[in-house]
Amino acid sequence: MMIPATPLAAVLLLLLCFSASAQVTRGASRPPPGCPTSCGGVSVPYPFDIGDGCHWPGFNLTCDRTRGRLLIGTLEVVEISLANSTVRVKDSAGAVNITYHGTPDGNGTWGGLTGAGPFVVSETRNQFVVTGCNVQATLLGDTGNVIAGCSAFCAINDRWEQGAGTSSPAAVAACSGIGCCETPIPIGRPSYGVEFKWLDPNHEKDHELPNAVRVAERGWFQGASAALLNNSLADSSPRTPVSVVLEWAVDSAPLAPPALATTGCPQDAARSACRSSLSSCRNVTGNYRSGYVCQCQDGYQGNPYVAGGCQDIDECALPGLCSGECTNTPGGYTCRCPRGARGNPRIKDGCIKSSLGLSVGIGIGSGAGLLLLVLGAIFVTRKIKHQRAKMLKQKFFKQNRGHLLEQLVSQKADIAERMIIPLVELEKATNNFDKAREIGGGGHGTVYKGIMSDDLHVVAIKKSKVAVQREIDEFINEVAILSQINHRNVVKLFGCCLETEVPLLVYEFIPNGTLYHHLHVEEPQPSLPWMDRLRIATETARAIAYLHSAVSVPIVHRDIKSQNILLDSTLVAKVSDFGASRCIPVDQTGEATAIQGTFGYLDPVYYYTGRLTEKSDVYSFGVLLMELLTRKKPCSYRSSDEESLVSYFTTLLAAGDLARVLDPQVVEEGGKDVEEVAMLAAACVRMEGDHRPTMRQVEMTLESLHVPHGNIVACHMDAPNYSVIKGANREEVSRQYSLEEEYLLSSRYPR
Ligand SMILES: *[C@@H]1O[C@H](CO)[C@@H](O)[C@H](O)[C@H]1NC(C)=O
Ligand SMILES: *[C@@H]1O[C@H](CO)[C@@H](O)[C@H](O)[C@H]1NC(C)=O
Ligand SMILES: *[C@@H]1O[C@H](CO)[C@@H](O)[C@H](O)[C@H]1NC(C)=O
Ligand SMILES: *[C@@H]1O[C@H](CO)[C@@H](O)[C@H](O)[C@H]1NC(C)=O
Ligand SMILES: *[C@@H]1O[C@H](CO)[C@@H](O)[C@H](O)[C@H]1NC(C)=O
Ligand SMILES: *[C@@H]1O[C@H](CO)[C@@H](O)[C@H](O)[C@H]1NC(C)=O
Numbered sequence: 198m199m200i201p202a203t204p205l206a207a208v209l210l211l212l213l214c215f216s217a218s219a220q221v222t223r224g225a226s227r228p229p230p231g232c233p234t235s236c237g238g239v240s241v242p243y244p245f246d247i248g249d250g251c252h253w254p255g256f257n258l259t260c261d262r263t264r265g266r267l268l269i270g271t272l273e274v275v276e277i278s279l280a281n282s283t284v285r286v287k288d289s290a291g292a293v294n295i296t297y298h299g300t301p302d303g304n305g306t307w308g309g310l311t312g313a314g315p316f317v318v319s320e321t322r323n324q325f326v327v328t329g330c331n332v333q334a335t336l337l338g339d340t341g342n343v344i345a346g347c348s349a350f351c352a353i354n355d356r357w358e359q360g361a362g363t364s365s366p367a368a369v370a371a372c373s374g375i376g377c378c379e380t381p382i383p384i385g386r387p388s389y390g391v392e393f394k395w396l397d398p399n400h401e402k403d404h405e406l407p408n409a410v411r412v413a414e415r416g417w418f419q420g421a422s423a424a425l426l427n428n429s430l431a432d433s434s435p436r437t438p439v440s441v442v443l444e445w446a447v448d449s450a451p452l453a454p455p456a457l458a459t460t461g462c463p464q465d466a467a468r469s470a471c472r473s474s475l476s477s478c479r480n481v482t483g484n485y486r487s488g489y490v491c492q493c494q495d496g497y498q499g500n501p502y503v504a505g506g507c508q509d510i511d512e513c514a515l516p517g518l519c520s521g522e523c524t525n526t527p528g529g530y531t532c533r534c535p536r537g538a539r540g541n542p543r544i545k546d547g548c549i550k551s552s553l554g555l556s557v558g559i560g561i562g563s564g565a566g567l568l569l570l571v572l573g574a575i576f577v578t579r580k581i582k583h584q585r586a587k588m589l590k591q592k593f594f595k596q597n598r599g600h601l602l603e604q605l606v607s608q609k610a611d612i613a614e615r616m617i618i619p620l621v622e623l624e625k626a627t628n629n630f631d632k633a634r635e636i637g638g639g640g641h642g643t644v645y646k647g648i649m650s651d652d653l654h655v656v657a658i659k660k661s662k663v664a665v666q667r668e669i670d671e672f673i674n675e676v677a678i679l680s681q682i683n684h685r686n687v688v689k690l691f692g693c694c695l696e697t698e699v700p701l702l703v704y705e706f707i708p709n710g711t712l713y714h715h716l717h718v719e720e721p722q723p724s725l726p727w728m729d730r731l732r733i734a735t736e737t738a739r740a741i742a743y744l745h746s747a748v749s750v751p752i753v754h755r756d757i758k759s760q761n762i763l764l765d766s767t768l769v770a771k772v773s774d775f776g777a778s779r780c781i782p783v784d785q786t787g788e789a790t791a792i793q794g795t796f797g798y799l800d801p802v803y804y805y806t807g808r809l810t811e812k813s814d815v816y817s818f819g820v821l822l823m824e825l826l827t828r829k830k831p832c833s834y835r836s837s838d839e840e841s842l843v844s845y846f847t848t849l850l851a852a853g854d855l856a857r858v859l860d861p862q863v864v865e866e867g868g869k870d871v872e873e874v875a876m877l878a879a880a881c882v883r884m885e886g887d888h889r890p891t892m893r894q895v896e897m898t899l900e901s902l903h904v905p906h907g908n909i910v911a912c913h914m915d916a917p918n919y920s921v922i923k924g925a926n927r928e929e930v931s932r933q934y935s936l937e938e939e940y941l942l943s944s945r946y947p948r
Pocket of ligand 3: 276277278281283
């Protein structure tokens with residue numbers, strides 16, 4: 198059986214007719230006083246009307262005074278909502294029916310969502326409801342495609358299941374598949390096909406429950422099921438009225454041309470329909486209807502369609518909005534906790550007296566408690582993170598300090614204690630170790646330039662890249678050594694930070710780079726003048742001599758090379774990098790240590806025996822002197838005979854042919870001094886440590902060169918034994934040569 202189609206279309210058609218006839222009254226659609234405002238207990242606000250001339254086109258409702266019913270066509274109006282732009286209707290006549298009652302299979306159409314009039318079936322507030330036993334109803338699209346649908350089942354007795362075959366009323370009332378099913382109406386089509394099917398070929402239970410397909414307000418069936426299921430199946434009347442929600446919109450279509458206001462509403466609509474100055478217009482044109490509605494602005498309620506219709510909402514009178522001191526304002530309200538209390542006044546018992554009175558215990562309501570709990574949790578997790586970082590710092594500090602104190606056990610431990618700098622200060626000084634602050638770096642670590650906030654000292658901060666024990670030891674060692682040293686030609690250590698795994702060392706900032714960089718410039722460029730080289734050599738010798746003698750326990754630097762001589766702004770030499778340095782207790786003549794040093798500067802005797810003495814530094818210094826004289830890099834230089842710088846230099850010196858290897862600039866500027874320095878260098882690199890001069894002697898010799906010749910004073914007592922220096926005979930040179938070759942050929946160097 199075909200189902201009577203387009204039930205609502207009939208209503209809409211009816212309403213369209215009304216609106217056509219109402220065109221005349223449009224301009225004068227102001228609600229005159231005295232228009233009836235209610236019918237059958239339902240209030241009828243403008244733009245609705247039940248009389249003449251009081252309504253907006255299309256909103257003429259019928260008041261059936263005899264039966265006390267307000268009607269839209271045949272639908273009984275239960276409630277009109279201006280705020281939601283909805284009308285709730287009771288459909289007892291079956292205007293919105295797609296109803297089957299005891300009928301066999303049938304297909305139908307339903308055009309309930311089409312239309313241009315003010316009323317449409319709300320798709321969000323209604324559902325597609327099917328009741329019956331073992332039935333299926335499907336909503337179909339234009340081409341018969343399935344859009345939605347559901348099936349309702351009832352159990353049929355078989356030999357396994359005896360007893361009541363009817364599904365229980367409670368199960369049916371839930372409308373979740375037993376005797377009833379419901380599904381949302383998919384939005385947006387002008388019309389739908391409806392297909393109804395019996396699923397049980399035996400039709401055993403077909404008539405146990407009323408078979409019906411309805412469009413009904415959500416939740417309607419749950420409320421009405423008792424009465425609905427009570428209906429006798431044979432008698433279809435009286436029908437149980439179905440609750441349906443219709444949406445409406447003010448239609449401005451007849452006005453032309455529509456000039457759009459910023460809200461998307463026609464300007465005239467905003468002016469003519471939304472008459473309250475505190476209202477706004479909303480375009481509700483969708484893909485199934487057009488029009489617009491008026492709404493009171495936030496904080497106002499009432500009728501936006503009449504002038505002065507929107508009234509301020511007294512929020513303070515509403516329960517639950519504010520538990521504190523409430524002040525109503527136009528369109529809003531303020532809510533504060535009373536004096537002397539704090540918290541959230543917008544929740545119940547949210548205000549807590551801040552004084553620690555007796556009310557505190559009672560005052561902490563569940564809401565505030567929860568809030569505190571959440572805040573507490575955040576606080577605690579932060580605290581834990583912070584604590585963890587702090588503990589790590591403390592652990593490193595303890596560890597490093599322990600090492601440091603161990604190193605300094607017999608020495609002035611308190612000096613080192615005073616040098617400890619907190620990590621935060623270094624972070625501040627380097628802008629959190631900003632990349633832009635990096636001034637150097639090598640395999641070992643990175644050097645940052647920093648400015649200490651307290652005294653604006655410019656410092657260099659050495660930070661290790663890797664946290665291996667050897668690095669840690671070296672850094673600690675450097676602190677231990679440098680903390681005891683205060684010499685003009687030794688780089689000054691301001692302090693150290695022990696809170697990182699590898700301690701950070703903070704030195705005075707030496708702005709002019711290393712001797713190496715000044716010396717080994719590109720060839721055509723002149724390098725350091727001879728006088729500067731001589732002075733730097735003297736200053737370096739002075740620093741090393743000081744390390745060897747002036748400090749309570751002699752210190753061997755172990756890594757004297759041009760890269761470790763820093764130059765300040767006036768090119769004053771500063772010996773640096775004491776990571777490998779060792780203290781040698783006075784009573785010991787030599788200490789067996791792991792070999793450390795730099796290829797090219799390394800004392801071969803030390804290399805072979807592992808016995809470390811001050812004379813190893815003397816050897817390295819001798820190489821440094823050769824470097825100053827020749828401007829050749831000791832670590833990479835090879836003569837044409839594949840000789841190292843040291844053996845080539847000594848060979849040439851013994852042969853009286855030194856000029857071959859000398860830096861031409863030195864020959865030009867140096868004069869007679871050059872030979873003396875060359876001899877000194879050769880003496881420094883002699884094979885036997887005992888035959889080498891002490892650093893003190895080297896220093897004195899170099900200093901004497903600054904003094905005008907023929908005026909040597911005061912240093913004879915300590916002056917180097919020239920017979921030793923000049924004893925660089927042929928035999929020793931060749932012996933040195935072979936030994937050195939041998940050691941150069943040994944492949945492994947630790948550093
Ligand atoms: C609704 O159903 C009733 C009875 O089944 C029928 O008389 C009426 O015409 C139907 N309404 C529409 C709008 O089709
Ligand atoms: C409004 O509806 C009533 C009854 O349905 C009718 O008598 C009246 O003429 C209508 N008014 C207008 C202006 O259409
Ligand atoms: C208006 O809509 C809201 C939200 O959909 C709903 O809770 C309320 O009951 C509706 N009011 C009326 C009168 O329909
Ligand atoms: C309903 O429609 C389906 C599918 O189009 C068709 O198979 C069935 O025969 C129709 N039933 C009736 C009673 O027209
Ligand atoms: C069921 O119908 C009977 C009469 O047909 C009536 O007396 C009874 O009140 C109805 N029950 C409910 C719940 O509507
Ligand atoms: C309402 O908005 C739609 C788009 O959302 C637009 O196409 C339509 O023209 C607007 N109608 C009016 C009357 O402003």
